Amino acid sequence: MIGYLNSADKSVLESFPICIIGAGAAGISLAISLSRQGKRVLIIEGGDWDETPESLDAYIGKSSTPHPQTTEFRYQRFGGTTHLWGGRCVPLDPHDFENRPHVPDSGWPAGATDILNYYSEALDYCDAGENDFRISAFGANAKPIFSEVSKLAPELNEYIERYSLPTDFGKKYRDELTNSSNVFVLLRTRCISLNCIPENPGSVSSITLHDGLRKLEISVNRLILAGGGIETTRLMLVSRKNNPGWNHLDTSLGKYYACHYDLIFGALRFHSEKPVFDFQKTLEGIYARRKLQFSAEFQAQHGLLNSAFRLHFPAYADPSHGSGVMSTIYLAKSILKPEYQAILNHGVNQSAQEGQSIKHLINIIMDMRSVIKFAFDWLFKIKLAKRKIPYTLVANRNGTFPIEFNSEQVPDVSNRIELLEELDRFGMQRVAVYWKLTDLDIASGVKSFNLLKAQLEKTNACQLEFDQKELERSVRNALPVGGHHMGTTRMGTNPSSSVVDLNCKVHGVNNLFIASASVFTTNSHANLTLTIVALALRLAKHLSSHD
Numbered sequence: 001m002i003g004y005l006n007s008a009d010k011s012v013l014e015s016f017p018i019c020i021i022g023a024g025a026a027g028i029s030l031a032i033s034l035s036r037q038g039k040r041v042l043i044i045e046g047g048d049w050d051e052t053p054e055s056l057d058a059y060i061g062k063s064s065t066p067h068p069q070t071t072e073f074r075y076q077r078f079g080g081t082t083h084l085w086g087g088r089c090v091p092l093d094p095h096d097f098e099n100r101p102h103v104p105d106s107g108w109p110a111g112a113t114d115i116l117n118y119y120s121e122a123l124d125y126c127d128a129g130e131n132d133f134r135i136s137a138f139g140a141n142a143k144p145i146f147s148e149v150s151k152l153a154p155e156l157n158e159y160i161e162r163y164s165l166p167t168d169f170g171k172k173y174r175d176e177l178t179n180s181s182n183v184f185v186l187l188r189t190r191c192i193s194l195n196c197i198p199e200n201p202g203s204v205s206s207i208t209l210h211d212g213l214r215k216l217e218i219s220v221n222r223l224i225l226a227g228g229g230i231e232t233t234r235l236m237l238v239s240r241k242n243n244p245g246w247n248h249l250d251t252s253l254g255k256y257y258a259c260h261y262d263l264i265f266g267a268l269r270f271h272s273e274k275p276v277f278d279f280q281k282t283l284e285g286i287y288a289r290r291k292l293q294f295s296a297e298f299q300a301q302h303g304l305l306n307s308a309f310r311l312h313f314p315a316y317a318d319p320s321h322g323s324g325v326m327s328t329i330y331l332a333k334s335i336l337k338p339e340y341q342a343i344l345n346h347g348v349n350q351s352a353q354e355g356q357s358i359k360h361l362i363n364i365i366m367d368m369r370s371v372i373k374f375a376f377d378w379l380f381k382i383k384l385a386k387r388k389i390p391y392t393l394v395a396n397r398n399g400t401f402p403i404e405f406n407s408e409q410v411p412d413v414s415n416r417i418e419l420l421e422e423l424d425r426f427g428m429q430r431v432a433v434y435w436k437l438t439d440l441d442i443a444s445g446v447k448s449f450n451l452l453k454a455q456l457e458k459t460n461a462c463q464l465e466f467d468q469k470e471l472e473r474s475v476r477n478a479l480p481v482g483g484h485h486m487g488t489t490r491m492g493t494n495p496s497s498s499v500v501d502l503n504c505k506v507h508g509v510n511n512l513f514i515a516s517a518s519v520f521t522t523n524s525h526a527n528l529t530l531t532i533v534a535l536a537l538r539l540a541k542h543l544s545s546h547d
């Protein structure tokens with residue numbers, strides 16, 4: 001069933017025992033799982049099936065440089081940001097859940113590792129194949145990334161990263177949800193406040209809904225916030241102001257915001273062999289790529305944050321790569337979504353790019369055969385294909401590979417989401433996002449590159465070249481990965497240092513749960529969506545077994 005607020009019947013909306021705010025990866029996975037278990041669910045989604053002209057307004061806010069604008073990297077529509085995601089699926093590692101002495105404020109509550117048990121089902125929801133991240137997923141005789149890599153184990157190991165179709169959750173699950181008699185989808189309706197009666201702050205009695213014209217308060221039974229890593233926290237912060245009985249949440253709510261940080265640096269030079277660089281398909285036909293990662297023991301020994309290294313392609317904007325394909329993509333970048341334009345400009349000095357168009361055109365003319373092949377691949381492997389090749393990989397003409405580094409960020413109380421005085425058109429306070437790298441983040445990044453270089457020197461296959469003087473400056477200028485909003489309603493046992501408990505229930509509020517990366521206690525280096533889905537499926541199980 002589908003409805004809009006102007007025609008919705010209050011008593012029908014109130015008849016659902018479970019109400020989910022937000023229909024992105026989290027909200028949809030939760031609703032699908034619950035409805036398949038026969039539970040009746042109301043989903044309240046601020047967007048419509050597609051973007052509407054006014055949908056951006058609610059996301060306008062402020063952010064500190066270099067964090068992306070709050071209107072970027074998140075979408076308000078049925079399916080949420082999976083409308084645009086890249087589809088990379090990576091699980092957290094078992095040691096991510098541990099209390100690691102070298103990572104302040106680390107340690108998920110005991111029992112949280114059971115999230116690992118939900119990855120198989122989560123991968124299924126994301127269309128990303130089996131729960132196997134070893135290179136044997138390509139087949140028993142799969143070639144390693146380079147011949148001598150196994151010599152570096154157990155300190156440095158090779159794994160794979162799987163890719164979703166990428167699945168737009170809105171498109172994939174729309175029919176199942178709207179045809180289900182268990183589910184009511186209320187579109188174009190924002191939840192702007194969670195209300196408790198003053199005598200009972202331990203239970204949300206009602207929520208206030210707004211579609212821009214009509215405001216309606218409905219009573220709720222069990223409520224799950226699944227509005228994404230920033231909006232969920234915003235709704236909690238606004239509601240906290242109205243509920244004095246929630247003051248126990250103040251030490252953590254909105255704090256410990258984290259993004260992964262990303263750096264492309266150095267040049268990995270192979271002496272004779274060609275490493276495995278391209279996407280390959282696993283035995284079940286899933287696109288996947290290789291990554292290198294230090295073991296948990298090695299990270300602990302050297303005080304490192306969890307991180308991953310990948311072979312990268314040269315900067316699109318720099319025509320010295322000599323690739324007609326990269327030059328074509330670079331010159332056509334204005335037709336891409338702003339989030340992907342940002343990727344093409346990554347690490348590039350804009351003023352140095354002026355006047356380079358001629359060189360890009362020369363690349364295109366000189367490399368026309370590759371450009372034509374790329375045009376066919378783009379049409380058949382991206383545009384028309386159901387399972388799309390995730391992105392274009394072109395190796396550098398000089399045979400070197402920049403290293404792409406993705407790292408965990410230390411949970412830091414000064415990285416935060418706060419309310420601004422300014423209101424959106426629903427009368428809800430806008431948000432400001434404060435993000436920076438800490439000294440520990442920078443030290444870990446610098447050490448990780450130096451240790452990678454030392455490890456690779458143990459082989460005769462390759463060497464990592466970089467300017468030692470540039471390393472710290474480059475790590476310091478690393479960018480937050482867009483769309484990775486984590487940590488501001490973190491999970492823990494102690495209400496003075498966390499917002500939700502092991503079951504994602506808000507401390508001290510018996511009917512309020514959160515399904516979002518905002519509950520991540522620490523953030524690994526792994527892209528977040530697979531874990532968001534795993535957490536949602538785990539929450540579905542908890543809700544249905546505690547009816």
Ligand SMILES: Cc1cc2nc3c(=O)[nH]c(=O)nc-3n(C[C@H](O)[C@H](O)[C@H](O)COP(=O)(O)OP(=O)(O)OC[C@H]3O[C@@H](n4cnc5c(N)ncnc54)[C@H](O)[C@@H]3O)c2cc1C
Pocket residue numbers: 021022023024025026027044045046047072073074075076077078079080081082084085086087088089189190191192226227228229231232235339340482483484515516517527528529530532
């Ligand atoms: C360009 C790009 C590439 C990405 N690539 C990857 C990748 O490769 N791998 C990966 O793991 N992740 C990736 N991500 C991130 C991924 O898209 C998000 O992690 C994921 O979509 C978050 O899911 P969610 O359900 O928590 O939030 P969202 O998908 O943002 O959904 C939240 C929904 O809740 C609704 N909502 C919010 N507040 C309210 C309210 N108050 N009332 C009613 N409705 C509300 C919103 O309208 C929205 O539809 C990428 C993101 C971008 C932008």
